[in-house]
Amino acid sequence: MDDRFLQWKKQCMSKIDLSKKGSVDEDISDVVAFINDSENYFTTSSCSGRITLIDGVSEVQKKDCNWLFVTHQKCQSADVVASLARAGGDASFRFEPFVLHVQCRRLEDAQLLAVRSTHCLEVPLTHEGQQLVSGDYVSFLVEVANQKMEENFRRMRRFYDCLQSAMCAEQCHSPKVTDAKAEKSVYKRRRRQAQEPECDSHKDDTSSEEDGALESGLHLLL
Known part of the structure; x- marks a missing residue:
């Protein structure tokens, strides 16, 4: 099993990043590097958190959606409003917290990283190209999303600190x-x-x- 895990890890680490951005987000790069340096884990995908405006939202066919706006930092309402003008279908404004997909060597290792969050936001803004809300409401949503992004970064730093402590304790008792x-x-x-x-x-x-x-x-x- 150990040889197979190391082989999987080597193959994954050598693959080309096929994400839209093509690289690991800067704000989560330290966490990703720390996990990948461990002999019991490796990451298969990650995101530091993002604010998006997507036209034609579909969980089943997300690749066919039109990404009108995306940022991994806080944003300006003017940018979202300008992007919303290009919507031709059902557009939704979203905030998604940081996420890590991690391959673990053993079940015990997976339990160390079993973390979930409900720190999300999703609001429909258009239907068949017609805007459903006012500009003031879009500004309000952007303010809420920016607050969630700040909290997201705090949670990510706290997660990183706790993960370092947990792995250190695990290594000390190995x-x-x-x-x-x-x-x-x-x-x-x-x-x-x-x-x-x-x-x-x-x-x-x-x-x-x-x-x-x-x-x-x-x-x-x-």
């Missing part, structure tokens, strides 16, 4: 790290025993028992 600590403990004990006077046999026995318990405790953490 068999490789634990075995290394145990080996270091044994080395220190043997070195200390070699330096202690041979006449104090009772002290040596006590020290040996305590260190043996410590070694056993370390192995219990596996």
Whole structure:
């Protein structure tokens, strides 16, 4: 399974980015790089969050939709209004939070990244090319979407901090790290025993028992 996972990861990392933008969004690039540097994960797609205006919205045939406006930052209502004038069908204004699609080595690894959010916005603005709302309402929607984008960036930073802490804790309790600590403990004990006077046999026995318990405790953490 490990060999297969590494092969999948290598193949995915070598593929050409087929997204509309053709590259990882700058605001999520650190998170993506951190995940891909881990031996247990790799990303298959990502988005730092976006505000869009799409004509002919269809979840089934999104590739056939007309993207009138898209940004991964906060936007200006004038830009949205200008883009809305080009709508010829059913156009919807959307805010979508950051998203990460991640391939995981094991089920336990997937549980570490099991995160969901309902921090979204979707409002229809035209029907068959006819605008359904006023310019003031579009400005209001843009203000709401910009607030959501700010909150999105805060959540993404918080997610990154929590992910780093969780992975660090996981690595500290991994068999490789634990075995290394145990080996270091044994080395220190043997070195200390070699330096202690041979006449104090009772002290040596006590020290040996305590260190043996410590070694056993370390192995219990596996």
